[in-house]
Amino acid sequence: MTLVGRLLDQAAATPEAVALVAGDGTELTYGELQRQVLAVRHALVEAGLRSGDRVLFSVRPSPEAVVLALGVVAAGGAVVFADPGAGPEMFTARLRLARPRWSAAEAVLYAGSRLRPVRAYARRRGLLLPELGSLEVSGQGKLRHIYVGRWLPGVPRGALPFTTLVSGRAEAAGSGTGDPDAEAAVIFTSGTTEHPRAVVHTQASLAAALDLFRERLPLGPGDVVHTDQLMLGLPTLISGARWSMPPLSCSPAKFARLLEERGATHTFCVPVHLAEILEVRPTLPAALRYVLLGAAPAPPAILRRALSAAVPSAKVLSVYAMTEILPVAIASAQEKLAHTESWGGGDLLGTPLVKARIAPDDGELHLSGPNLCRGYLGDTPMTELPTGDLARFDADGRLVLTGRKKDMLIRGKFNLYPGLYEPAIAAIDGVTEAAIVGVPDSETGDEEVVLAIVGDADPERLRRRLPDLIDHDALPDRIVVLTELPRSGRSRKLDRDRLRDLVRGTP
Structure with a gap:
């Protein structure tokens, strides 16, 4: 079954339960989530979105973003995450590689990239926005457009409003939720203007990633996961739990307050962000059972503070993952600190959740598994990922990161x-x-x-x-x-x- 199909099955099983809580507190039930995703899928197919079409996606984390992205994938399209704030040259290079047929963006972004006063203001603040409404792809012509939010001057003529997409007809889920082996997400990660790099995930590789998260991180009805991270939010929805989203501009104090007010049982933080939260709230809410840290190494000082701030029964976990394959390993704060304090050398990552091997010549970590991406856009499919990380196995078979080759x-x-x-x-x-x-x-x-x-x-x-x-x-x-x-x-x-x-x- 496809990723979208599994989510819609869960929604059909618990239609009255709350699936999503927006930054402003607005709630969306599983039944309404299912209806909106199916309505978007139907409307996009009717509007001409074809299987394999790529959709340039410039919508910040929100229930609307989740519904629209799932609707695109259910219709057979692929969501292309390419930050328009990366600069005109980099954005143009990424556009040339991805060759999208559609663009989905917030109305304010269309206005900001088109209206001279707004562009001038953005430029003074160091943000150079491309003119999204005028984008063309060689050999394909101008892009079709979808906008989210209230219409503003600068939204391209003929752009489809998200509100119209979700208010239309919703066909039954059985009529298709996409191909599990087709492109589902294209994520630009690095590279230069001459050689941009984008990771291609299918519904199948993403579904495998979510299964690994759920195996290591118990989730189910009654749980509340407070995060803006899609790869933690999706397993939340598939398990029937509640996904609580922080506001787009959320101070550490407000983030901490919402953890309490919404009864969060799980949350995800970048280590530096958690340190900022603990500055304003030294004790985490009693309902919080899991604190996940990721995206960057967690220093011992932050791990100690997190353990002292959480209730004794809560778990503080550090997730090692890469855009190409996630998750890879998960270790508890206690395990990481014990390794560090024993002067074991390197950063303990934990027991690998995927197939891992260390190259004998230079010690580089190579990974493979069902959650591995298809490959890089424009390249041949990959069967194993050379990570660029240097690692070793300890006596218990756990991965220990020893550095980056480039560092x-x-x-x-x-x-x-x-x-x-x-x-x-x-x-x-x-x-x-x-x-x-x-x-x-x-x-x-x-x-x-x-x-x-x-x-x-x-x-x-x-x-x-x-x-x-x-x-x-x-x-x-x-x-x-x-x-x-x-x-x-x-x-x-x-x-x-x-x-x-x-x-x-x-x-």
Whole structure:
């Protein structure tokens, strides 16, 4: 059965239960969710959406976004997630690769990309928006358009309003919910303007991913999952639980308040975001049973704070996943801290949920399984993913991350992998976060090794402590204390390039 088919079956079984709670508190029942998805599917097919059509998707997390995305996939289309704020050149390159036939965006985005005063305002704030309403694809002509929200000047002529799509006829689910092996989601992740990279997932690979989440993370009717993450929200809906969405602009204080008010039993946070929440609410609500951390490594200090903030019966879990294959491994905070405090080296990821092997030549982690994406858009299908991560198995068969191949520093004949040492340094009293970067030495060709820390640890005392914790050849040339580490993107991952610029020349 397809991903959409399983969700609609769950909706048919519990039509009166609340499926989605919007940021403003508006509720959508499973019965209404089912009706709206089927109505969107029917309306799009009637409007000319054909099997295999790609839909450029620029709608922020909301019930409307969920319904529209599911309706597109049910109609046989694929949702293309390409951030229009990435800049005109990158956006154009991604458009050229994806070749969508449709565009779905919020009315305010159409207006903002078309009206000169709004474009000028966005440009002053560093946001260069493409003119979505005028997009063309070579050989296909202009895109068809769907808009979400109240009509605004700048919405293309002939664009289909979401409100019309959901208010139309809803055919029975048995008449089709898409091909499980066809493209369902195209997610741009990295690359350059010359060579953009996009991950292609099918309904089958996404359904397998959701099954792995549900096996490791008990979910069912009565549970409330507070998140804006699609890959946690979808297993929530398939299990009959309630998906609670935070508002689009949600402060840590408001996020914490909604956890309490909505009776959340599960939540997902980027580690930095959780730290911000714990600043305003040191104790998490008693109803919260699972706190999932992901998208970036969780420093020991944050894991300790999360454990002390949660009720004794709650579980704090760290999820290791990649856009190409998710989830890969899940470890509890207690397991990760025990590994770090035993100076085991590297970051414990947990027992792999998929097939994992370590390349014998360079230690790179390779992954495969039913949740593996089809491949990269425009490339041949893949059967195994070379992750770019360096890892090893411990004595219990658990994966331990030792670094990134691209982050390797060169010091004489020694190859230094920051990820092997950063968790142990971050576990030292007074250190909140730690990161190692290299600043190239133009004379020797080696790299000056700089340790950047956040916290109140004294650099000289720290320097005396390090030889007992890390290899001699990994000892830093300099230690720099910062108020915070630079981060980027929604996942708030460490930005090593910016950090390198920050510490260059810093005494």
